[in-house]
Amino acid sequence: MNSLIEILPTDITTLKVDAIVNAANTSLLGGGGVDGAIHRAAGPELLAECRTLNGCETGNAKITKGYRLPAKVVIHTVGPIWHGGTRGESGLLRNCYLSSFRLARLNDVKSIAFPAISCGVYGYPPLKAACIALSVARDEATEGHFDRIVFALFTAETLKAYRDAAAELNL
Numbered sequence: 630m631n632s633l634i635e636i637l638p639t640d641i642t643t644l645k646v647d648a649i650v651n652a653a654n655t656s657l658l659g660g661g662g663v664d665g666a667i668h669r670a671a672g673p674e675l676l677a678e679c680r681t682l683n684g685c686e687t688g689n690a691k692i693t694k695g696y697r698l699p700a701k702v703v704i705h706t707v708g709p710i711w712h713g714g715t716r717g718e719s720g721l722l723r724n725c726y727l728s729s730f731r732l733a734r735l736n737d738v739k740s741i742a743f744p745a746i747s748c749g750v751y752g753y754p755p756l757k758a759a760c761i762a763l764s765v766a767r768d769e770a771t772e773g774h775f776d777r778i779v780f781a782l783f784t785a786e787t788l789k790a791y792r793d794a795a796a797e798l799n800l
């Protein structure tokens with residue numbers, strides 16, 4: 630395993646990193662899953678700031694402060710809804726990771742944690758999603774900007790998928 634990249638079974642809202650990534654929807658106005666957990670932990674100021682952002686397109690990312698979270702900032706990205714793989718889902722999911730890392734670099738984020746974007750209600754197959762997430766992270770890790778890249782996995786299924794993908798990619 631590349632030492633910068635960690636696969637952890639954990640609640641992303643507890644992590645003291647520079648940035649956590651939220652798996653949001655295009656409204657950026659909150660929802661269930663990890664989005665709901667992040668808004669609950671950050672407090673109402675997060676929603677107030679999100680209201681000023683005019684939403685976010687699928688595959689893109691926007692940044693806010695972290696408010697009551699241990700993380701300094703939240704990078705909100707919108708993953709694709711899985712439709713069977715024929716509607717550009719893999720490119721869109723890859724863009725989520727690329728946009729989030731780009732925004733992180735621009736904001737001097739050195740440590741970043743991701744949830745399994747799109748692997749909950751959006752239905753993306755976890756192993757396919759994990760291969761995309763880890764291959765983008767591996768490229769970023771070799772660039773030298775980041776000190777720590779964490780994948781915070783909340784379910785046994787996603788944890789196994791990320792571990793299997795890491796083995797497949799020889800990480």
Ligand code: AR6
Pocket residue numbers: 639640641642652653654659660661662663664665666667708744745746747748749750751752781782783784787
């Ligand atoms: N920490 C880490 N991962 C978590 C946490 C947590 N606290 N809570 C849930 N997960 P989902 P999506 C996992 O559904 O598929 C929202 O309503 C969860 O088990 O949160 O991208 C948004 O507003 C799953 O493995 O995100 C959108 O409408 C992963 O996070 C929609 O859901 C992602 O599941 C986005 O769907």
